Amino acid sequence: MQRRQFIKGASLMMAASIIAPTLQAKTSSPLSAAKTPFTTGKYRVLALVFDDYETLDLHGPIEMLGHMPNTEIKLVAAKEIVSSYQGPRVLADCLTEQTYDCDLLLIPGGLGTRTLVNDTELRQWLIAQIARSQNVFTICTGTALLAMTSVLNDRKATTNKMAYEWVTSLNDNPQWQPKARWVFDGKFLTSSGVSAGTDAALFWIKQLHGDQEAKRIQILTEYDWNDNPHNDPYAVG
Template sequence: MLSPTAKHHVVALVFDDYETLDLHGPIEMLGHMSDTHISLIGNQSIVRSYQGPRVVTDIQFPAVVECDLLLIPGGIGTRTLVNDKSLIDWLVRQSGVSKKVFSVCTGSALLAKTHLLNGTSATTNKMAYRWVTGLNSHVIWQPAARWVDDGKYLTSSGVSAGIDAALYYIKQTQGEAEARRIEQLTEYQWNSDRGNDPYAVDLFQGDAK
């Protein structure tokens, strides 16, 4: 349940074989914001990450929850979930009651299977770039971006990029001083330049996979 004193509610999707850092990196940063409550939502009570550790969900499908931020991690589990119509339908409904939608890594593949990113600039894990971008040609995919913020949708590149994008979101909503406070608190060297993408793909050289 949402704490009565919480002013900022984050809902994070979890599913079997999600990438551990995709979820726990951003929520480490987001969880240091004051008056923030984080809820995990999934299709079962216990969910296993790709690396093995398990988490317990607070909310289960088909519930949707009004929130300030919906966080969608990626991971190998997205390879099958893109074909799960019930999950994709739920994602459309949940996004409708979320003020901001934030995907990490191949979490953007799930969004790409909906109509939600059509006409929107977005990015994804560069190692999976060809697969994800092939799911929806109506998205304006960015091959060189650590993260992309286009209105309601914030999408980040692979795994650790989600931490950088989470700090950007904190700066956007709480101010740069708060983002820098959390950066120092966690002793994390923030790549605060969204255009500084050392893993960008060169589409003309065929480096995208």
């Protein structure tokens, strides 16, 4: 680990320890009684949901990651019932009143991010939650929520190409990639718009379990996988 990365990591941990007790103190729902929503020994995927999240941003990756061996996927939100942009509602497994140890923090995009980028409380939770997450995977304008923190600074990152101007205007410091289906840098996997998240999820399975396992899941789901991160049909410019 480079010194610079170490210092970044340390300051995140400090931020987490400062913010976490405040967050934990606001216990009000029965959901928050659980210290962790996960079973011991599983690969823990924690997915953030919020009103007007984009359906496929979330459920494309969940489809693929959910076929990995020994994996558990839980939803975290500021409230128990959350509506997608397309209408159907999901139920949170735990609340953003506290943070959770997890292996992969998944952050979808969607219209909801347009207001959430101004949500100071969520930003603080994210900083603390990222520190407790082994890796972070954003889809589409989910990257905008990371752009409101400093975690992507000096890192390569990408986002939805239809909302590229907006997301990149939020923070000049990441090395924004105008042509990339997805980018993996440091602990952060960021992907392009909506469907790109499903391609990036299969890449992530390949990272964790190898090509054969990714192919097994691709075939199982009869998916046409764009497995080349440089093949971005929606590249900007």
